Amino acid sequence: MSVARTLTFTSKRLTAAPFIRARAINLRTYATADVKKPVAKFLGQKNANGNYTVTFIEGDGIGPEISRSVKQIFAAAKAPIEWETADVTPILKDGKTTIPEEAIKSIKKNYVALKGPLATPIGKGHVSLNLTLRRTFNLFANVRPCRSVPGYKTPYDDVDTVLIRENTEGEYSGIEHEVVDGVVQSIKLITKKASERVLRFGFQYAQSINKKHIRVVHKATIMKMSDGLFVSIARDVAKDFPDVKFDTELLDNTCLKMVTDPKMYSDIVLVMPNLYGDIVSDMCAGLIGGLGLTPSANIGDECSIFEAVHGSAPDIAGQDKANPTALLLSSMMMLQHMGLNEYAEKISKAIMDTLAEGKALTGDLGGKASTTEYTNAIISKLQ
Ligand SMILES: NC(=O)C1=CN([C@@H]2O[C@H](COP(=O)(O)OP(=O)(O)OC[C@H]3O[C@@H](n4cnc5c(N)ncnc54)[C@H](O)[C@@H]3O)[C@@H](O)[C@H]2O)C=CC1
Ligand SMILES: O=C(O)CCC(=O)C(=O)O
Ligand SMILES: [Mg+2]
Numbered sequence: 001m002s003v004a005r006t007l008t009f010t011s012k013r014l015t016a017a018p019f020i021r022a023r024a025i026n027l028r029t030y031a032t033a034d035v036k037k038p039v040a041k042f043l044g045q046k047n048a049n050g051n052y053t054v055t056f057i058e059g060d061g062i063g064p065e066i067s068r069s070v071k072q073i074f075a076a077a078k079a080p081i082e083w084e085t086a087d088v089t090p091i092l093k094d095g096k097t098t099i100p101e102e103a104i105k106s107i108k109k110n111y112v113a114l115k116g117p118l119a120t121p122i123g124k125g126h127v128s129l130n131l132t133l134r135r136t137f138n139l140f141a142n143v144r145p146c147r148s149v150p151g152y153k154t155p156y157d158d159v160d161t162v163l164i165r166e167n168t169e170g171e172y173s174g175i176e177h178e179v180v181d182g183v184v185q186s187i188k189l190i191t192k193k194a195s196e197r198v199l200r201f202g203f204q205y206a207q208s209i210n211k212k213h214i215r216v217v218h219k220a221t222i223m224k225m226s227d228g229l230f231v232s233i234a235r236d237v238a239k240d241f242p243d244v245k246f247d248t249e250l251l252d253n254t255c256l257k258m259v260t261d262p263k264m265y266s267d268i269v270l271v272m273p274n275l276y277g278d279i280v281s282d283m284c285a286g287l288i289g290g291l292g293l294t295p296s297a298n299i300g301d302e303c304s305i306f307e308a309v310h311g312s313a314p315d316i317a318g319q320d321k322a323n324p325t326a327l328l329l330s331s332m333m334m335l336q337h338m339g340l341n342e343y344a345e346k347i348s349k350a351i352m353d354t355l356a357e358g359k360a361l362t363g364d365l366g367g368k369a370s371t372t373e374y375t376n377a378i379i380s381k382l383q
C-alpha cells in the first residue's frame with residue numbers, strides 16, 4: 001500500500017470515529033516527486049524584453065516596505081528581472097485554505113517567486129499560507145544559511161551555519177483533532193518519501209557548497225518512531241554519499257553547543273525535521289544580529305520560493321523601521337538559483353559594504369536609519 005493510501009485510510013478512520021473531530025487534509029502532496037531525482041535547475045526563460053519574470057508576493061505587516069526596498073535596489077542594479085505581483089489572499093472553501101488560482105499559475109509559469117512574510121492567525125482561522133505555498137509546490141527543502149556580517153559586531157565572529165529543514169510535513173502537517181473534551185491530538189507525520197527527498201537534497205547541497213559533513217538533528221530518543229525513521233533513512237542515504245561525513249546529534253545538545261560556540265558548526269550542514277528547523281533557524285539568527293539578516297530558499301522540483309526567515313513583524317509594521325536585508329539576501333539566493341551570479345555579487349557587495357560601514361543601520365542593528373535611508377545607502381553604492 002502506498003504512503004498516500006495508508007494515510008487516507010488513517011485519516012478516514014479518525015474522521016469516522018464518533019468522538020473525534022478530525023480536520024480534513026490534502027494528502028496528495030505527500031505522494032509526489034521521485035525522491036532520487038537531482039534537484040532541477042532553474043527552468044525559466046527570458047521574456048520578450050530579455051528579462052526574467054519573477055512572481056512577487058509582497059506579504060503582510062512589514063512586507064510592502066521591505067518589498068519596495070528590494071524592487072528599488074534591483075532597479076538601481078539594472079537586474080534583468082520583471083516582477084509579477086501575486087495576490088495570495090486566502091480562500092476558505094469547504095473548511096480548506098487555498099490560494100487564488102492566479103497566484104498558483106504565476107508561480108508555475110515563472111518557476112521562481114520572492115515572498116514577503118505572511119501572517120497566520122493564532123488558533124482559529126486559515127491555515128498558514130506559508131505552509132500552503134510550500135505544500136502546493138512541494139517545496140520539500142528549506143535552506144537557511146546564517147552568516148556573520150563582516151564589520152557588524154556581535155558576541156560571536158565568523159558564524160557560518162547552514163540549516164536545511166524538511167518543509168512539507170512533520171509537526172507542521174496540520175493534522176489535529178479533539179479526542180474528547182479537553183484532550184486534543186496533533187500528529188507529527190514523517191514519511192519515508194519526504195524524509196529521503198530532503199536528506200538526499202541535503203547531501204547534494206553539502207557537496208555543492210563544499211561543506212562535506214551532514215549532521216542530522218533529531219530527538220529519536222523520545223520520538224522513537226517518527227524521528228527514528230528520519231534518522232534511519234539518513235543512515236541509508238549516507239551510504240550513497242561516501243565522500244560526505246555523516247553523524248547525528250540530539251536537538252537539545254545542538255542548541256546548547258550552537259549558542260556556546262557556533263564555530264563548531266562552520267563546516268557542517270544541519271538537516272532536521274520541520275519544527276526543529278523553524279526554531280533553530282530563529283535561534284541562529286540571534287547569533288548574528290537578529291531576524292533582519294537571515295534569508296531562506298524553499299526548494300522544490302520545479303518551482304522555488306525565496307523568503308526571509310522572519311515573519312510580518314506587526315510591532316514595527318508601517319513605520320519605515322524594518323530591516324530589508326533578510327529579504328534582500330533571499331533575493332540574492334534567488335539570483336544565484338537563476339544563474340544571475342554577476343548581479344547577485346554586485347548587489348551583495350553593496351549590501352555588505354553598507355552594513356560594514358555602519359552609518360545607515362536600521363534600529364534592529366542598533367542604528368537610527370529608516371528602511372528608506374538604508375535602502376538609499378545601498379543604492380548609492382550601486383551607482
Ligand atoms: N515565513 C513567514 O512568512 C513567517 C510568518 N510568520 C508570521 O509573522 C507573524 C508575526 O510573528 P512573530 O512571532 O512576531 O515573528 P516576527 O519574525 O514577525 O518578529 C519577531 C521579532 O523580530 C523583529 N523583526 C522581524 N523581522 C524584522 C526585520 N526585517 N527588521 C527588523 N525587525 C524584525 C520583529 O519586530 C519582532 O520583534 C505571525 O503571524 C507569524 O505567523 C512568522 C515567521 C515566518
Ligand atoms: O507560517 C507561519 O505562520 C510561520 C512559519 C515560520 O515560522 C517559518 O517558516 O519559519
Ligand atoms: Mg519561523
